[in-house]
Amino acid sequence: MALQLFxxxxxxxxxxxxxxxxxxxxxxxxxxxxxxSACSSKAAxxxxxxxxxxxxxxxxxxxxxxxxRNGSAASAAxxxxxxxxxxxxxxxxxxxxxxxxxxxxxxxxxSSNYKSLSSxxxxxxxxxxxxxxxxxxxxxxxxxxxxxxTLTCNGGYFVANSNFTLYGxx
Amino acid sequence: xxxxxxxxxTFSRSGLxxxxxxxxxxxxxxxxxxxxxxxxxxxxxxxxxxTYTHLQIRGIPRTPGNATYMSVTTSGGANYGLKGHYLLxxxxxxxxxxxxxxxxxxxxxxxxxxxxVANQFGVYLIDILDYANTxxxxxxxxxxxxxxxxxxxxxxxxxxxxTNAITSITLYADGNYPQYSTFALYGxx
Numbered sequence: 001m002a003l004q005l006f007x008x009x010x011x012x013x014x015x016x017x018x019x020x021x022x023x024x025x026x027x028x029x030x031x032x033x034x035x036x037s038a039c040s041s042k043a044a045x046x047x048x049x050x051x052x053x054x055x056x057x058x059x060x061x062x063x064x065x066x067x068x069r070n071g072s073a074a075s076a077a078x079x080x081x082x083x084x085x086x087x088x089x090x091x092x093x094x095x096x097x098x099x100x101x102x103x104x105x106x107x108x109x110x111s112s113n114y115k116s117l118s119s120x121x122x123x124x125x126x127x128x129x130x131x132x133x134x135x136x137x138x139x140x141x142x143x144x145x146x147x148x149x150t151l152t153c154n155g156g157y158f159v160a161n162s163n164f165t166l167y168g169x170x
Numbered sequence: 171x172x173x174x175x176x177x178x179x180t181f182s183r184s185g186l187x188x189x190x191x192x193x194x195x196x197x198x199x200x201x202x203x204x205x206x207x208x209x210x211x212x213x214x215x216x217x218x219x220x221t222y223t224h225l226q227i228r229g230i231p232r233t234p235g236n237a238t239y240m241s242v243t244t245s246g247g248a249n250y251g252l253k254g255h256y257l258l259x260x261x262x263x264x265x266x267x268x269x270x271x272x273x274x275x276x277x278x279x280x281x282x283x284x285x286x287v288a289n290q291f292g293v294y295l296i297d298i299l300d301y302a303n304t305x306x307x308x309x310x311x312x313x314x315x316x317x318x319x320x321x322x323x324x325x326x327x328x329x330x331x332x333t334n335a336i337t338s339i340t341l342y343a344d345g346n347y348p349q350y351s352t353f354a355l356y357g358x359x
């Protein structure tokens with residue numbers, strides 16, 4: 001059977017914004033997917049982070065990142081008030097007109113268990129050193145159903161032509 | 171197929187639930203190619219409508235033990251890629267590195283490919299977001315891999331330096347994609 005994917009909402013950035021929020025998420029799906037193509041205004045660097053929070057909560061997040069950069073594979077971990085590396089996106093010093101290809105998968109978002117997520121991300125740049133190819137596993141240690149998701153640009157703004165789409169999966 | 175009631179927001183497996191309108195899904199098949207006897211050097215999806223938001227290719231490829239590549243075509247002509255990058259696991263190590271376009275073949279979709287055993291196929295899952303946006307270069311992200319002693323699981327990233335909408339995608343195999351290799355292109359609204 002074909003993948004049953006339903007668009008819930010989308011945001012096309014026309015003027016720079018620091019964050020994008022999907023709120024009042026219907027509880028009728030099995031999983032959620034966020035596909036986004038984004039770039040940061042952060043100056044003097046090739047990349048920036050897109051952080052993620054659920055339900056405006058600032059507690060209970062941890063994540064582990066596997067990434068390729070500068071010719072090496074490495075891993076990192078974070079425990080803080082948001083999912084730290086939901087995506088790594090191009091910034092002001094990256095190749096012009098370049099945006100990420102990023103996807104976050106959130107299974108079983110209405111359950112009363114803690115919430116897991118995964119993300120796959122390309123932060124492209126015409127460079128042999130300053131780029132990121134990433135895979136992330138994240139955890140929100142909270143039993144509440146997810147009703148809103150916020151992606152925040154860590155060091156700048158999501159620039160115009162960044163876009164974000166939330167899908168429900170059956 | 172589940173059907174969503176626009177009145178109540180609930181889902182049902184029956185279309186006979188009093189719905190005035192049936193809401194279609196956001197994931198639509200555009201085209202599917204299954205390689206026939208004799209194999210195929212290239213597989214091309216052409217005349218891609220610009221009406222979707224994103225594209226996804228799902229493939230079950232078999233290769234003759236050589237690399238495979240991808241290129242795109244727009245109204246400005248063929249684009250074989252500007253730069254690519256990979257993150258991979260080969261069963262022993264995790265590695266990362268750079269991909270440069272290989273002539274008119276494009277950017278690689280895999281890094282290590284061994285001589286596959288009979289009947290063994292691999293996997294392509296390729297996403298190109300915002301493929302028709304004329305303000306952006308196009309970034310593709312692919313998960314590809316084969317499970318044998320000398321192949322790898324690859325997370326691949328491609329940058330195509332064109333702001334034109336993608337109208338065609340070509341998958342290229344050194345040698346041929348053998349018979350029964352299958353590729354499907356989907357549009358995501």
